[in-house]
Amino acid sequence: MMEQFAEIDRLRVELLSKEPTDHVVGEETDSQEVLRQIEGVIQGLVTSLSKEEAPVIKVPNRSSWANVSFDNDVGLLMSAESICSTIRCDDPMSATRFAHFIKILEIIYKLVQSNSYATKRDIYYSDTKLFVSQRTVDRIVDDISCMLRVSRRNLHVLATSSGFISGDLCYLEEDGTKVDCHSCSIAVPVSPNVVGIRNIVSSAKFVLIVEKDATFQRLLDDDFCSKMGPCIMITGKGVPDVNTRLMVRKLWDTLHVPSFALVDGDPYGIEIMCIYKYGSLAMSFEACSLTVPSVMWLGLLPSDLQRLRVPEKALIPLTQADKSKLSSLLKRPYISNHPAWQREMELMQEDKVKAEIQSLTAIAPDFLTRVYLPNKLRYGGWL
Known part of the structure; x- marks a missing residue:
């Protein structure tokens, strides 16, 4: 039986010698930091309103290859300076999406604040008329995670x-x-x-x-x-x-x-x-x-x-x-x-x-x- 795995054992030793150690995986982001980031987003919207400007939300474009670089030790990494999509509340093409963002940010803020968790399915059923489909919630939760540069787990949102x-x-x-x-x-x-x-x-x-x-x-x-x-x-x-x-x-x-x-x-x-x-x-x-x-x-x-x-x-x-x-x-x-x-x-x-x-x-x-x-x-x- 051990001979059967000789080649696999050799590979294991080789991989261990090459695997990078400078990437921390699963490190938890402080809840207070997540709350501060969400507050910063809302504060920016309020500031725009006070200046009689239309509030906008900028989200890194997750479908553009121009926004990623390749690291052989990690894979496809989103660049620090990414091309963003702008979601405007005064644009008929994006006003509904803007409302979705605000609603889900509100739900996430309450989840983090109360140290409780919800599934994406729970979020969808909190207002099915607003979200219309589960896919809408899925996409926006990932967009928020990307925008804040934190994992869904740090947003207290779980997925089946x-x-x-x-x-x-x-x-x-x-x-x-x-x-x-x-x-x-x-x-x-x-x-x-x-x-x-x-x-x-x-x-x-x-x-x-x-x-x-x-x-x-x-x-x-x-x-x-x-x-x-x-x-x-x-x-x-x-x-x-x-x-x-x-x-x-x-x-x-x-x-x-x-x-x-x-x-x-x-x-x-x-x-x-x-x-x-x-x-x-x-x-x-x-x-x-x-x-x-x-x-x-x-x-x-x-x-x-x-x-x-x-x-x-x-x-x-x-x-x-x-x-x-x-x-x-x-x-x-x-x-x-x-x-x-x-x-x-x-x-x-x-x-x-x-x-x-x-x-x-x-x-x-x-x-x-x-x-x-x-x-x-x-x-x-x-x-």
């Missing part, structure tokens, strides 16, 4: 997790509840309060990040964690939510074991892996607590399709959207640091095909768990 975790892992929730993830058949939902998790106990040799819930469930059914364990599996069920990303980072900070990504062999699977590794454009202001730059690409690699002779019937032609996404990925600032990744993506461009992880069943029903993953992990088949 969509991710699941399983394997060799036990921990305590902030309220003292013990969570045991060892079950072979039932996964545990990722905590909505990852920052509050403590007393993590695990003998895991590695963490396997699985893109899709269907693949995650298949690995659970095949008792993968026991057969290839000790290990931990986690999935964000597609594009990961913040709590799942926080959990992956928490596991790295605590266990310092290699993290591998198992994603579809398509442009969107690659992008999801990049979100875990280097972060997303929209959440670049919180990159230091959300990224794990040591994440390795385990599969499904475009070169695997040729090497394993995956049947043509299991391959899918790239759509125009796929091609556009692939071209966009190749221009990302971090791709130049990974020539092997670049070659894989260029191979996908040349072959003009993609494949889901499930395509391996065209070789054999249990090929993923019996052959593919064991060999990849045993012989270092990651990038």
